[in-house]
Amino acid sequence: MSKDLPPWRALLSGARHREGRAPSARWLQLASVAADGTPRVRTLVFRGWSGPAALDLLTDARSAKAAELAEQPAVELCWLLAKARCQFRLRGLVQTVEAESGQRLHHWQRLTPQGRSLWGWPRPGEPFQADAAFPETLDEETPVPEHFQLLRLSVERVELLDLGSHPHRRLRWCVADHWDEVRLNP
Numbered sequence: 001m002s003k004d005l006p007p008w009r010a011l012l013s014g015a016r017h018r019e020g021r022a023p024s025a026r027w028l029q030l031a032s033v034a035a036d037g038t039p040r041v042r043t044l045v046f047r048g049w050s051g052p053a054a055l056d057l058l059t060d061a062r063s064a065k066a067a068e069l070a071e072q073p074a075v076e077l078c079w080l081l082a083k084a085r086c087q088f089r090l091r092g093l094v095q096t097v098e099a100e101s102g103q104r105l106h107h108w109q110r111l112t113p114q115g116r117s118l119w120g121w122p123r124p125g126e127p128f129q130a131d132a133a134f135p136e137t138l139d140e141e142t143p144v145p146e147h148f149q150l151l152r153l154s155v156e157r158v159e160l161l162d163l164g165s166h167p168h169r170r171l172r173w174c175v176a177d178h179w180d181e182v183r184l185n186p
């Protein structure tokens with residue numbers, strides 16, 4: 001791993017590696033704040049790194065979270081890597097990558113036809129209509145839907161809690177401190 005990456009990247013990568021090919025190694029929880037100040041949390045799939053401290057997520061721009069994040073872009077991600085017995089908490093700001101960006105198309109093309117199909121479904125969170133179309137696949141040639149949203153998190157602070165030793169190891173890094181590592185009580 002490059003020396004230019006923040007130090008927590010190698011630890012996160014090592015913990016992810018321990019999970020093997022389990023799909024759950026890419027599942028993380030995104031916590032945000034709704035317009036009324038109350039918390040929201042949901043699972044998303046990690047879609048890759050877009051910089052040393054930036055990661056990509058995909059969602060539906062018609063979903064509640066899209067409106068919530070437009071208003072309040074400060075979030076925390078919680079990423080549990082069970083085999084490594086590690087919890088990473090990543091804080092930062094989320095922004096939407098512009099529709100014109102080729103990066104959106106890149107993500108669209110990388111999805112499986114089944115993964116893509118979700119963006120062919122009716123508006124999330126609306127009452128279910130039995131006669132609505134829920135395609136099982138969408139092929140690569142399907143134009144990128146307007147509501148295919150690429151979210152990019154710029155990570156500003158990371159905390160690791162590692163239960164694998166006694167006492168547990170809790171580490172913190174902040175971009176404002178040039179990612180200097182600080183050990184905290186667990």
Ligand SMILES: Cc1cc2nc3c(=O)[nH]c(=O)nc-3n(C[C@H](O)[C@H](O)[C@H](O)COP(=O)(O)O)c2cc1C
Nearest residue numbers: 027040042043044045058059060063064065066124
């Ligand atoms: C394992 C798993 C992975 C998921 N991955 C995503 C994802 O990558 N993007 C997404 O928008 N929703 C994903 N979801 C659905 C969200 O958890 C959530 O139900 C949906 O996005 C609506 O959230 P909202 O009402 O807060 O906008 C996933 C759900 C599960 C259980």
